[in-house]
Amino acid sequence: MSKFTILLGGDLIRTPLLDRQVAGTRVIAADAGMSHARTLSLTPELWVGDFDSVPADLPDELTAVPRQVFPAEKDKTDGELAIAAALERGATSLVLAGAFGGKRTDHAFLHLALSVRLAEAGTEVLLTSGAQEGIPLLRGKAGFDYADGTLFSILGFSDLSGLTVTGAKWPLNHIEMAFGSSLTISNEVKGRLEIALGSGRALLLAHPFPLTES
Template sequence: MRNPSTGPAGYFPDFRQRENAVAAHEGTKQATGRYSIRTTDGYSGRMSETSNETAASGDGKVCAVFGAGEYYGDMARALAISAGAYVVAADGGLDHVRALGLTPDVVVGDFDSLEGGRPDAGTRTVTLPPLKDDPDMLSALKIGWAAGYREFHIWGGLGGRMDHTLANIQLVALLARHGAIGYLHGDGTVITAICDGELSFAAHPVPEAGHMISVFSHSDISRDVNEPGLKYELLHGTLTNTMALGLSNEFRDGVEASVSVGDGTLVVTFPAEVPVPQMRRFRSFTREEAEGIGELDTEVSALLVR
């Protein structure tokens, strides 16, 4: 990682683009007043601050989470999508948030991957113990969830350590199982997951080289899987988590497409150039499912050998 004071190479081809995007981000956030998270004091989990606003459902609101993984020069796009979003920096993700010129709403982590200085005074900070159960990324998602957000865009969650990449794919599946949606961005690819619902992709130009989309079953079995509008139109199919049938499908030029599953959880990958899809649920999630992805855990792991 480069010195955060200078920023990684290739972040912004035009410095004015950065200035304009930052101004738009801060202006939108001030206009919407999205400062709704409660923060914890040390490891105790004691709530020390609340905001005037509560976001009950998170509908139409976006939480942008920045991790410490690879960014692949995608930061201009990250900044554009994050305009007006509720920003959570997960540990070393704070280096990237600073490089973008953004002010995080919350910073969380044990700060083992942070290369720059600790969070500025006055920044809402949740300090976690190093010997914990939840990874920093999950803690960041729990903070966004507690603030009422149900759409998450995650940068720095791909690349680097493969186990972290796999864990973060598990996390977007976790969000899907609770009726929310998360998008992992990196290396020109977006990874998301959907449970008992549909992703609808708008018609868009497709280059001659094609735009690949792949669909995998995260659950043991995914039933009633449909992929209308794609080059290979699977209809009312069944996928399992040991099948690769959904690999390397393609969008068609100027044709709307969708991916749906009647019963199960799918992981879907598509190019970053493709417009972000609309998500529709096929059922109402149970109260237990909708209540959340778990409480923020600030304790040392009980599984630790002592």
């Protein structure tokens, strides 16, 4: 398996879990995502984008990273171009670091939808901000190692059928769920979380650390 970390421009905090997830991976930065290289003490092998959002005061080892420059008016976002560069280099597994939040909600949505498409094509994908992470759900059954009390939601990108959730405070048994339903928002892990999906497109969004609600 060839695992790459893609540094995107969304929110990111450094955690011990995130350090483990990116350890030993090859790294590509997408434009403003280079700021996370400093946060995570990583040096990318490539920096991709139109460079309209270059972070200020980067150390010399980061400004010296080889660049792949694209025009500002292009058909793909910097993030999608960075992902394409990783796939061209043989990536079979991706950590999309900085995939959530930030100034561009449209980019964050793209990362969610694109991750599902990539997973369907056979690429393993993890989206993360450090505080929360997303994993595409494919047809079939999958298990997840989260501690009891971990908050999670299942985001549907289409109608879902045959959805079963066990190891949760509110389990579900082979249900049909309409696109746009809030039924699978804000559940909690209780035991070994397992999710089975008959058909449809969805993503598991989990908060691996306790949240303090205001």
